[in-house]
Amino acid sequence: MHSEEKIKSLIRKYISGQYTAQELEEIRDVIAKPDVQQLFDEVLEEQGTDLIPDKDMDQPHLDDKLKLFYQKLDQQSLNEEAAPVSTPQIVPMFKRRYLRHVAIWTVFVLGAAVYGITRLRKASVKEQIVxxxxxxxxxxxxxxxxxxxxxxxxxxxxxxxxxxxxxxxxxxxxxxxxxxxxxxxxxxxxxxxxxxxxxxxxxxxxxxxxxxxxxxxxxxxxxxxxxxxxxxxxxxxxxxxxxxxxxxxxxxxxxxxxxxxxxxVSGWKDALLSFHNRTLRDITSVLERSYNVKVLYSKPAIANKKISVALQADMPLNKIMKVLAATAHFDFIISGQQVNIN
The missing domain is CATH 2.60.120.1440 (Jelly Rolls)
Structure with a gap:
């Protein structure tokens, strides 16, 4: 029985074409085994395909790597065809066919992984943007x-x-x-x-x-x-x-x-509005948001007057304004959504 490293060593020799007749017999036995595909792929990654599943999950990048791999195979074919013909040349031709098959198989597996991961990523992104x-x-x-x-x-x-x-x-x-x-x-x-x-x-x-x-x-x-x-x-x-x-x-x-x-601070959630030494304009700007009204001043001096007061914003606006008028000493008139302060 061959160890994992021994099988990888045989695969490397098979790919490089540097093996003995005895090793060729061992290689043929190894390749016939169904569970050797993973080791074959690992050696391919080491031998120049540069297809590494953990890093090359981007499909365009994967395609580029595959093109480079095919170019290497084609160059090897040209070099071997230009070399003197001899019996051992039959083995590299079989090797090229097998490598192409393995490369296609590798890309298929990686492509499936890319598809699955892409769908997972899209699903995750979709969940995050709800x-x-x-x-x-x-x-x-x-x-x-x-x-x-x-x-x-x-x-x-x-x-x-x-x-x-x-x-x-x-x-x-x-x-x-x-x-x-x-x-x-x-x-x-x-x-x-x-x-x-x-x-x-x-x-x-x-x-x-x-x-x-x-x-x-x-x-x-x-x-x-x-x-x-x-x-x-x-x-x-x-x-x-x-x-x-x-x-x-x-x-x-x-x-x-x-x-x-x-x-x-916590009382705000219960509509308590507390103001300490704040201008009347600051206070009424808060009331404008709370009651959807517009507050107008006849005199800027009134708007700049500073007071301290606590208001209950769930009370009717008329009552709120009476509290403010008594504190800051002004008169007011409410007309629809507008408050005039004199």
Missing amino acids: YHEQINPLGRRSKIVLPDSSEVYLGAGSRLYYPDTFASDTREISLEGEAFFQVTKNPRKPFIIHTGTVQTRVLGTSFKIDAFKNEPVSVAVATGKVRVDDVRGGKIRSLAVLMPGNMVTYTNERAATSAVLATE
């Missing part, structure tokens, strides 16, 4: 439960883009606008929110993100730990690592951290 998009118009909020049971409270005038199923190693979604997240803890699969170039990464926690277009991005944490980075051109720049009661605001490529009440 996304949902939740768009909230002005004046509407919504709650979304993600595939991992994490909860997202999406604000008015906001958009959430998330997959039907998460990948095996990460949980990634995209946000434009504002939302409060209660993320299911999973240390093996980090939860990543993309908001433009800003990336917020957590393992399991609750926090709020504000990321409206052309406005500063802010991340405030209610529970757990959050990492915020700026990601551009494959480079990651750390902006902040936040704990409960921390907030980072990022604008004009500058990050600033500040303190915030964790209860107010």
